[in-house]
Each structure stands twice: as C-alpha cells, then as structure tokens.
Amino acid sequence: MKNLLSMDEVSKEEIMLILKRAAEFESGAKPQLEKEYFIANLFFEPSTRTKTSFESAERKIGATVIPFDAGFSSVLKGETLYDTVKTIQQSGIDAVVIRHKQDAYYEELLEGLDVSIINAGDGAGQHPSQSLLDLYTIFKEFGKFEGVNVTIAGDVSHSRVAKSDATALTTLGANVNFVCPPEWQGEYEAHQDWDQLIEKSDVIMLLRVQHEREAAYDGFTVESYRERYGLTEEREKMMKDKAIIMHPAPINRGVEIDSSLVECERSRIFSQMRNGLFIRMAILEHILKGRG
Amino acid sequence: MKNLLSMDEVSKEEIMLILKRAAEFESGAKPQLEKEYFIANLFFEPSTRTKTSFESAERKIGATVIPFDAGFSSVLKGETLYDTVKTIQQSGIDAVVIRHKQDAYYEELLEGLDVSIINAGDGAGQHPSQSLLDLYTIFKEFGKFEGVNVTIAGDVSHSRVAKSDATALTTLGANVNFVCPPEWQGEYEAHQDWDQLIEKSDVIMLLRVQHEREAAYDGFTVESYRERYGLTEEREKMMKDKAIIMHPAPINRGVEIDSSLVECERSRIFSQMRNGLFIRMAILEHILKGRG
Amino acid sequence: MKNLLSMDEVSKEEIMLILKRAAEFESGAKPQLEKEYFIANLFFEPSTRTKTSFESAERKIGATVIPFDAGFSSVLKGETLYDTVKTIQQSGIDAVVIRHKQDAYYEELLEGLDVSIINAGDGAGQHPSQSLLDLYTIFKEFGKFEGVNVTIAGDVSHSRVAKSDATALTTLGANVNFVCPPEWQGEYEAHQDWDQLIEKSDVIMLLRVQHEREAAYDGFTVESYRERYGLTEEREKMMKDKAIIMHPAPINRGVEIDSSLVECERSRIFSQMRNGLFIRMAILEHILKGRG
Numbered sequence: 001m002k003n004l005l006s007m008d009e010v011s012k013e014e015i016m017l018i019l020k021r022a023a024e025f026e027s028g029a030k031p032q033l034e035k036e037y038f039i040a041n042l043f044f045e046p047s048t049r050t051k052t053s054f055e056s057a058e059r060k061i062g063a064t065v066i067p068f069d070a071g072f073s074s075v076l077k078g079e080t081l082y083d084t085v086k087t088i089q090q091s092g093i094d095a096v097v098i099r100h101k102q103d104a105y106y107e108e109l110l111e112g113l114d115v116s117i118i119n120a121g122d123g124a125g126q127h128p129s130q131s132l133l134d135l136y137t138i139f140k141e142f143g144k145f146e147g148v149n150v151t152i153a154g155d156v157s158h159s160r161v162a163k164s165d166a167t168a169l170t171t172l173g174a175n176v177n178f179v180c181p182p183e184w185q186g187e188y189e190a191h192q193d194w195d196q197l198i199e200k201s202d203v204i205m206l207l208r209v210q211h212e213r214e215a216a217y218d219g220f221t222v223e224s225y226r227e228r229y230g231l232t233e234e235r236e237k238m239m240k241d242k243a244i245i246m247h248p249a250p251i252n253r254g255v256e257i258d259s260s261l262v263e264c265e266r267s268r269i270f271s272q273m274r275n276g277l278f279i280r281m282a283i284l285e286h287i288l289k290g291r292g
Numbered sequence: 293m294k295n296l297l298s299m300d301e302v303s304k305e306e307i308m309l310i311l312k313r314a315a316e317f318e319s320g321a322k323p324q325l326e327k328e329y330f331i332a333n334l335f336f337e338p339s340t341r342t343k344t345s346f347e348s349a350e351r352k353i354g355a356t357v358i359p360f361d362a363g364f365s366s367v368l369k370g371e372t373l374y375d376t377v378k379t380i381q382q383s384g385i386d387a388v389v390i391r392h393k394q395d396a397y398y399e400e401l402l403e404g405l406d407v408s409i410i411n412a413g414d415g416a417g418q419h420p421s422q423s424l425l426d427l428y429t430i431f432k433e434f435g436k437f438e439g440v441n442v443t444i445a446g447d448v449s450h451s452r453v454a455k456s457d458a459t460a461l462t463t464l465g466a467n468v469n470f471v472c473p474p475e476w477q478g479e480y481e482a483h484q485d486w487d488q489l490i491e492k493s494d495v496i497m498l499l500r501v502q503h504e505r506e507a508a509y510d511g512f513t514v515e516s517y518r519e520r521y522g523l524t525e526e527r528e529k530m531m532k533d534k535a536i537i538m539h540p541a542p543i544n545r546g547v548e549i550d551s552s553l554v555e556c557e558r559s560r561i562f563s564q565m566r567n568g569l570f571i572r573m574a575i576l577e578h579i580l581k582g583r584g
Numbered sequence: 585m586k587n588l589l590s591m592d593e594v595s596k597e598e599i600m601l602i603l604k605r606a607a608e609f610e611s612g613a614k615p616q617l618e619k620e621y622f623i624a625n626l627f628f629e630p631s632t633r634t635k636t637s638f639e640s641a642e643r644k645i646g647a648t649v650i651p652f653d654a655g656f657s658s659v660l661k662g663e664t665l666y667d668t669v670k671t672i673q674q675s676g677i678d679a680v681v682i683r684h685k686q687d688a689y690y691e692e693l694l695e696g697l698d699v700s701i702i703n704a705g706d707g708a709g710q711h712p713s714q715s716l717l718d719l720y721t722i723f724k725e726f727g728k729f730e731g732v733n734v735t736i737a738g739d740v741s742h743s744r745v746a747k748s749d750a751t752a753l754t755t756l757g758a759n760v761n762f763v764c765p766p767e768w769q770g771e772y773e774a775h776q777d778w779d780q781l782i783e784k785s786d787v788i789m790l791l792r793v794q795h796e797r798e799a800a801y802d803g804f805t806v807e808s809y810r811e812r813y814g815l816t817e818e819r820e821k822m823m824k825d826k827a828i829i830m831h832p833a834p835i836n837r838g839v840e841i842d843s844s845l846v847e848c849e850r851s852r853i854f855s856q857m858r859n860g861l862f863i864r865m866a867i868l869e870h871i872l873k874g875r876g
C-alpha cells in the first residue's frame with residue numbers, strides 16, 4: 001500500500017491487518033521502522049482530532065514531522081496543489097497527510113510524485129483513517145462485523161465518515177441503515193423510523209450537524225432536529241443491552257446527542273479518539289515500511 | 293502537584309522547591325525524566341515569550357511536543373474546551389499548557405480529565421509561570437523575599453501578572469505597593485505618590501499598557517501616561533542603589549518605560565525571559581515526574 | 585560566518601565551501617554537530633518552499649526546532665522586531681531564520697544580540713539561501729561559472745532572487761543579462777531582445793509575476809505578458825542544446841512559463857528545490873559549527 005486514499009481501494013485483508021496491528025500497539029508493541037522517515041501534515045481545512053491524532057501517531061512511531069502551515073503557504077500565491085506537494089517532496093519528505101476541501105483532490109497527485117499520500121478527508125468524499133478507527137472500535141466490541149446492525153444518523157450527504165464507513169462495513173458483512181431528513185440522504189436511502197431502528201441497532205453512529213455550512217438546519221431548528229433525529233436520554237433507554245454509541249466528533253452537545261450521554265456507559269466517543277491513535281500508528285507504519 | 297493553575301494553590305515550600313530546581317538547571321543540571329512524555333500547547337490568545345519559552349523548556353527537558361493550532365482547530369466549529377482537551381488527551385498527551393481568554397477556564401476541566409494542566413494565562417485571572425519566574429528573578433537578586441519592597445505600576449486591574457505576583461510576594465513576606473490611575477486599580481488600593489514609592493522600592497515592576505483593549509488609554513495620551521506613571525530617565529535616577537527594574541513584556545517603548553532604560557544596568561527585563569526558561573523546565577519536570 | 589544576511593558579504597571562498605559541503609550532503613555525508621542546537625523560524629511573510637526547506641534541513645542536521653507563529657505573536661501587540669528576537673534568544677535559541685517584508689530588517693538586530701541570523705528574504709532586498717541553491721544548480725550543470733551566460737527574465741525590480749543572484753554570479757565570472765518590461769528593470773538595464781538572448785543563454789532563469797502586488801500587470805494582461813516575456817513552447821525550441829530552465833517558484837503556470845515546460849527535460853525547477861535542502865543543511869552546519 002503506497003497511499004491510503006479511499007476505503008474503496010482497501011481490501012478486507014488489509015483492513016484486518018491494520019486492525020490487528022493497532023491492537024498490538026494498544027497492547028504496548030513497539031513500532032518497527034528501520035530508518036528515519038519524514039512526514040508533513042497538509043491540513044487545508046480546520047481539524048483538531050484528526051490532525052492531533054496524526055501528529056501524535058507520527059511521533060509515536062518515531063517519524064520526524066516537518067510543520068506545514070496551510071493558511072500561510074504559497075497556496076495563497078496561487079500555487080497548484082501538485083506544485084505544493086512536489087515542492088514538499090523535494091525537501092526530503094516521504095509521506096504527506098492531506099485534508100482538502102476538493103473531492104478526490106488526490107487524483108491530480110497520482111502522476112509525477114513519489115511521496116506517499118494519506119487522505120485525511122477530501123471534500124464530501126472519504127475519510128479512510130476515521131473509517132478504520134470506527135471499524136476497530138466496532139471490532140473490539142463485537143469481535144466480528146458479520147451481522148452487526150449499524151445505524152448512521154444525521155447529515156449523510158455531506159459526511160465523508162458516512163461514506164467511508166458504509167462502504168467498508170457493508171463489504172465486511174455488517175448491516176448498515178441510515179436515518180436522516182430526506183434532504184440529507186444523498187445517494188443512500190434513509191429510513192424515517194428512528195425509534196424502531198434504535199431498538200434493533202448494535203451500533204448507533206451519530207453525525208455532526210454541520211453548523212458552518214449555510215442552510216445546515218434547512219427547515220429545522222436545533223430543538224426540532226434534536227426531537228426528530230437526536231439521540232435523547234429517552235431514546236438511549238430504548239437501546240439494546242450491549243449496544244454502543246459512536247460519533248466522529250466534534251460534537252454539538254444538545255443537538256445530535258444529549259450532553260449527558262456523551263460520556264455515558266454506552267458511549268465509545270472518546271474511546272474512538274484513543275483508538276484513532278493506534279490505527280494511525282498502524283497505517284503510518286504499514287505505508288512507511290512499504291517504502292523500504 | 294498534578295496541575296499548575298493559580299499561585300493561590302502553590303505552597304511556600306513548592307515555590308522554593310521550583311526556584312531551587314530552576315537554579316540547578318541554570319547551572320547546567322540535566323533533567324531527570326525516566327520516560328517519554330507528550331505535551332501540547334493550546335494558546336487561544338497571541339503570545340511570543342510565554343509560548344516560545346514553554347516550547348523550548350519542553351524540548352530541553354526531553355519531552356515530545358505535539359503542535360496544536362488554536363486558530364485553525366475545531367473550536368471554530370463550536371466544540372467546547374472540555375471536549376477539545378479530552379480529545380487531545382485521548383491522542384496520548386500527558387500535559388497541556390493552556391492560555392485562554394476566559395477567567396478560570398480550567399474549572400470546567402478538573403472533572404473527567406486525566407491530563408495535567410499548566411495555566412499559561414486565564415483571562416484577567418492568573419499567570420503562575422510568569423509569577424514564578426518573577427519570584428526567581430527577585431530571589432536571585434536579594435536572596436530573600438522578607439522585607440523586599442516591590443512596586444507594581446500600571447494597568448493592575450487587567451493584569452494577571454499583577455494578581456499572581458501580589459498573591460505570591462505577600463505570602464512570601466515582601467511588601468507590595470501599587471501605583472496606577474484610580475480606574476485601573478481594580479481590587480487593590482493604588483498609591484498616587486509615584487516619585488515617593490520609587491525612592492524606597494527595591495523592585496519596580498512595570499506593566500504593559502494594553503493598547504489592544506478598547507479604551508486602554510481612557511483619559512490619557514501616550515505622552516501624559518508616560519509623564520504621570522511611566523518610568524522615565526529622570527525617575528530612574530531617583531531609584532535606590534541596588535534597585536532593579538522588571539517588566540513582563542511585551543514592552544511599549546516610550547510609554548510605560550523610556551526606551552533607553554530597557555537594557556540599562558538596573559533592568560532585569562531580558563533576564564526575566566532567560567529565567568523563564570529554567571523556571572518552566574522546573575515546573576514541567578516537577579509535574580511530569582509526579583505523573584509517574 | 586556568524587550570520588547569513590546578503591550575498592554581498594559572502595566571499596567567493598565561502599560560496600565554494602558551502603557548495604562543496606552541499607554536494608557531500610547530497611552524496612550521503614552525515615552532519616557533524618557536536619552539541620544540540622536550537623533554531624526558530626520567523627516567517628512574517630507566507631512561504632512554502634523556503635520554510636519547508638529550512639524546517640527539513642534543520643532536522644536533517646540534527647538541530648531542534650522551536651516553532652514560532654508570526655501571525656499569532658506579540659508582534660500583533662506592537663512589539664519591535666529587536667525585542668521579539670531578543671526574547672527568542674533568551675529562551676535558549678542559537679539561530680533564527682527570518683523572512684520579513686522590511687528591506688534590511690536585520691540592520692536593527694546586529695547590535696545587542698548574540699543569536700545567529702539567517703536571512704530568508706528581506707523585503708525587496710536579498711534572499712541568499714535561494715541564491716546559493718541557484719549557484720549550486722548551475723555549478724552542478726556546467727562545473728564552472730566563468731563565461732556561463734545567464735538570462736534573468738521577469739519582475740527584476742521586485743525580486744530579491746534577481747538581486748542576490750546577479751551579485752553573486754557576476755562576482756563568480758558569469759555573464760548576467762536581464763529581460764523585462766522597462767518599468768520592472770529597477771537598478772539594472774534590461775534588454776528587450778528576448779528571442780536573441782534565448783539563443784545564446786546557457787541558463788534561463790524566470791521570475792514569478794507577483795500577482796499579489798497591486799498593479800503587478802501594469803499595462804499587461806496574462807496573455808500579453810506570456811507572448812512578450814514568457815517562456816513558451818516555441819521559445820524553448822530556440823534554446824541551446826545543453827541550456828537549462830530555472831525558476832525560484834511558486835510558478836504561475838501559463839504566465840511566465842508554459843505549463844508543459846515545468847517538468848520538461850531542460851527544466852531544473854524541482855531540482856532546485858531538492859538542491860535547496862542540501863544547501864541549507866550546509867549553511868546551517870557552517871553557521872552553527874562556527875558558534876562552537
């Protein structure tokens with residue numbers, strides 16, 4: 001695996017390999033890189049958890065990180081993304097982690113570059129490292145994917161998490177359902193029977209309402225969204241015994257989830273972030289070792 | 293000591309312990325950390341010297357620093373400070389250094405988090421690492437605090453340095469006086485007899501006029517402030533033989549202090565910054581060692 | 585050499601020494617620093633390649649880098665550059681790399697500071713590390729400077745690259761010519777016979793049209809600039825057999841150079857960036873070793 005661009009390109013075997021390695025890191029295994037690798041993180045969109053998680057994972061596997069300030073770079077002078085990435089490569093960088101608002105931005109980077117590319121989110125496209133940490137969280141809980149009922153609730157059409165996860169989970173044998181306002185279902189078919197889905201789900205994965213997009217609440221208020229599609233204290237009581245709550249965060253407390261549920265017993269929200277560290281260590285080690 | 297939040301919570305014994313360790317670092321002692329610790333610096337307000345000082349101290353004690361860009365984080369997406377800090381903790385970070393405009397922001401972080409918090413300035417609250425470096429600067433000069441006459445001049449009500457220092461110096465036995473326009477005295481009682489105070493002070497600690505606050509000069513011009521409350525060349529001549537000048541910086545040259553005095557023989561302004569490095573090494577080592 | 589400020593101050597011998605050491609680094613030589621040095625990069629103007637190149641070179645020679653965010657520093661509070669740099673020095677930093685919009689900003693830093701200063705661009709002044717990497721690129725190609733015909737095309741008056749390179753190349757015995765609109769020739773005398781110069785040049789060095797300056801196109805459109813002064817596919821065919829194309833980048837594809845030529849066989853544009861890494865390693869090692 002030279003790059004990690006989209007879950008569509010990652011085989012079942014590679015997924016299970018990365019999950020296994022993440023579990024080893026979680027148990028205290030040491031990374032196995034035989035030379036010094038240089039990595040840069042190019043985040044052209046704001047991020048706390050994904051960027052911090054990569055920055056930490058990179059150092060924990062022993063790589064050297066070269067800082068890159070997207071908001072203060074020559075992109076402001078109109079440089080193409082290809083030229084920017086090639087420039088960074090020429091400074092002796094082995095891999096770049098990129099988040100960019102353009103869907104499939106990486107397509108223009110596949111010819112002429114030698115650097116490895118790890119996609120940390122492309123527009124409304126994919127977010128594969130998030131997807132792998134979600135898979136790891138589910139696998140740790142249930143020991144399998146086959147037959148696990150996963151409900152994804154929220155702004156599906158604008159969510160790269162929903163897309164990456166739906167692809168991977170379906171391939172691995174899980175049953176994936178969506179619930180959201182019809183305007184937000186995008187290419188998927190969404191259910192409207194939220195309460196009924198809650199009762200049969202093993203995993204409820206909430207998505208963030210994207211305030212920063214104009215018309216995020218198109219036809220809704222915070223209160224009416226919460227009532228219709230939010231995970232409220234009442235709805236949590238309807239969940240199955242061993243069912244868990246997930247959310248890629250950042251969270252709008254009191255909108256898609258009641259604040260009191262964020263750290264309840266069922267919640268794996270902060271565990272997901274912890275799992276992200278080990279997953280990203282596994283991804284980085286896998287890609288860097290592949291470079292030789 | 294798990295956290296360093298406010299000078300109100302630091303005992304005399306802990307202060308003297310940190311000062312002693314800073315002196316050892318200044319004499320070339322090596323830090324004694326037995327494992328690798330990860331630190332992140334969350335500066336939600338601009339800073340040069342405090343941030344640079346911490347960044348340098350962290351590396352000099354051998355910690356690994358995970359970068360965090362507050363101006364480009366999910367705080368922009370409305371995430372709570374608690375959720376942001378918990379997220380960072382989950383990426384494997386042991387301690388965070390935080391500057392934030394909200395007074396006592398750390399109160400909402402004390403439950404539910406395991407990470408150590410070092411307060412690098414909270415609103416108009418406290419700035420304990422600055423206070424400790426000021427104490428170190430005074431102690432190096434006079435070998436004691438008992439009976440040392442310290443005058444703090446300037447915008448006392450908006451200064452976290454004034455508050456932190458006044459608390460600590462008084463506890464340690466120094467005599468602290470304030471001089472400033474009545475509008476700026478806040479909870480303290482300010483003197484107006486600047487010239488008389490100068491003649492009896494061992495330490496004159498100037499505060500910055502905070503241009504960036506609206507109405508910083510309420511009723512003053514640069515020239516009238518300088519004449520009434522500034523440390524001018526004339527006033528410097530009235531100072532006691534061994535008396536010193538301090539300023540937390542950044543400095544407005546020609547406002548609270550004449551430019552020619554910034555590096556005069558009595559000035560400890562740039563020494564304070566040097567001392568800050570050793571003090572912060574001592575603080576960090578103390579807190580990290582306490583984590584085991 | 586304590587500082588690297590301007591090519592005017594670097595002797596022929598020092599140039600050749602740095603070029604030789606860069607070649608050794610390119611061949612895999614290990615840096616020879618006997619202690620840990622601390623460096624900060626103060627970029628008050630946007631930069632991708634220069635900043636990334638320095639950040640990478642600093643780590644590749646084994647220095648420790650202290651981050652500095654110019655857009656979020658006390659410079660916003662009106663602090664002078666001298667006070668900012670002295671502050672950084674007091675945090676235990678050995679060398680600073682500075683880019684600043686003011687011509688010869690470093691003059692006010694030469695008294696009272698001990699830190700080494702590496703100029704990464706001063707206003708419309710100089711850019712010596714870029715100049716040294718250009719020299720390295722030419723020397724690798726021709727094995728000499730004596731008699732090499734170099735044509736610099738573009739916005740000469742606003743280009744610190746043009747100034748630094750012209751000084752150094754002339755000293756080393758190359759023949760330097762300029763071609764540009766008369767309004768942009770600055771202190772030099774520009775030719776208008778572009779096609780004739782192309783036919784006799786060994787090196788064609790293109791400069792970026794500076795969109796971000798108002799009136800950058802004063803009297804030109806993108807199309808008319810390209811036709812009159814751009815390196816088009818047609819003009820490339822007129823170049824001498826072994827002649828090469830250089831550009832300090834970022835590139836405006838389709839303005840000063842046709843997009844198809846950016847990575848053509850003659851182009852050394854991305855090689856220049858690669859060479860920059862080794863040159864900056866050599867500069868940094870030379871200056872730091874000199875500090876003892």
